[in-house]
Amino acid sequence: MNQTWRSKVLTLFPEMFPGPLGVSLAGQALKDGLWSCETLNIRDHATDKHRTVDDAPFGGGPGMVMRPDVLDAALDAALEDAAGLPLLITSARGVALTQARVRDLAEGPGLIVLCGRYEGVDQRVIEARGLEEVSLGDVVLSGGEPAALALLDACVRLLPGVMGKEGSGIEESFESGLLEYPHYTRPQVWQGRAVPDVLVSGHHENIRRWRTDEAEAATRSRRPDLWERYVAKNG
Numbered sequence: 001m002n003q004t005w006r007s008k009v010l011t012l013f014p015e016m017f018p019g020p021l022g023v024s025l026a027g028q029a030l031k032d033g034l035w036s037c038e039t040l041n042i043r044d045h046a047t048d049k050h051r052t053v054d055d056a057p058f059g060g061g062p063g064m065v066m067r068p069d070v071l072d073a074a075l076d077a078a079l080e081d082a083a084g085l086p087l088l089i090t091s092a093r094g095v096a097l098t099q100a101r102v103r104d105l106a107e108g109p110g111l112i113v114l115c116g117r118y119e120g121v122d123q124r125v126i127e128a129r130g131l132e133e134v135s136l137g138d139v140v141l142s143g144g145e146p147a148a149l150a151l152l153d154a155c156v157r158l159l160p161g162v163m164g165k166e167g168s169g170i171e172e173s174f175e176s177g178l179l180e181y182p183h184y185t186r187p188q189v190w191q192g193r194a195v196p197d198v199l200v201s202g203h204h205e206n207i208r209r210w211r212t213d214e215a216e217a218a219t220r221s222r223r224p225d226l227w228e229r230y231v232a233k234n235g
């Protein structure tokens with residue numbers, strides 16, 4: 001019997017959830033109770049009559065910063081019935097998310113993720129709560145919600161029962177430390193372009209070798225960072 005994998009999202013925009021995760025495989029899994037998605041509106045934890053959640057940055061500069069006291073109260077509320085879930089915060093200055101980290105999170109009981117907005121979040125609440133700062137990569141989003149959706153999507157597809165055999169995952173990009181090989185389907189010739197001969201040869205060992213070569217070539221040219229690590233590990 002599977003336990004429900006729990007997610008709690010702290011956000012100023014709860015209406016963004018489950019959003020795209022309410023359809024397709026993740027949506028079906030949500031209906032089936034394989035995972036849950038609760039939202040907490042950060043604004044509900046503001047204490048003044050204007051329900052202020054942000055203020056100007058000390059030291060000056062553009063934009064506003066989310067207040068630590070409001071976020072702390074929101075985190076208290078989130079943890080009330082969810083003590084022990086890992087606490088994450090979306091941040092462009094966080095550690096870039098990896099498939100390995102996603103796999104760890106998917107194997108655990110769930111997660112709590114705080115979505116930043118404005119210029120970001122007061123550093124003291126990040127430190128006081130030991131929040132794990134995660135980034136989607138070297139881009140700047142307008143808010144953490146799309147990053148949280150991407151994080152949840154990556155976790156949910158790994159939960160037992162969410163995907164069919166395509167979910168076994170061992171041959172996918174990153175699982176081996178390499179990008180994946182390219183895919184082809186019918187028609188066998190399309191706009192004068194034929195599928196690589198080896199793929200229609202029926203020779204499984206040659207196909208396996210071709211795919212490995214392609215995966216290595218793509219990784220070497222597109223992701224020198226991954227390639228370096230792969231070579232160090234595999235010689």
Ligand code: SAH
Pocket residue numbers: 089090091092093115116117118119120121134135136137138139140141142143144145147
């Ligand atoms: N001033 C910040 C960017 C703020 S963007 C900086 O230069 O680093 C507003 C919010 O969007 C951030 O607090 C963060 O929660 C979210 N965000 C932006 N880019 C992100 C990324 N690449 N990964 C995860 N979250 C991101």
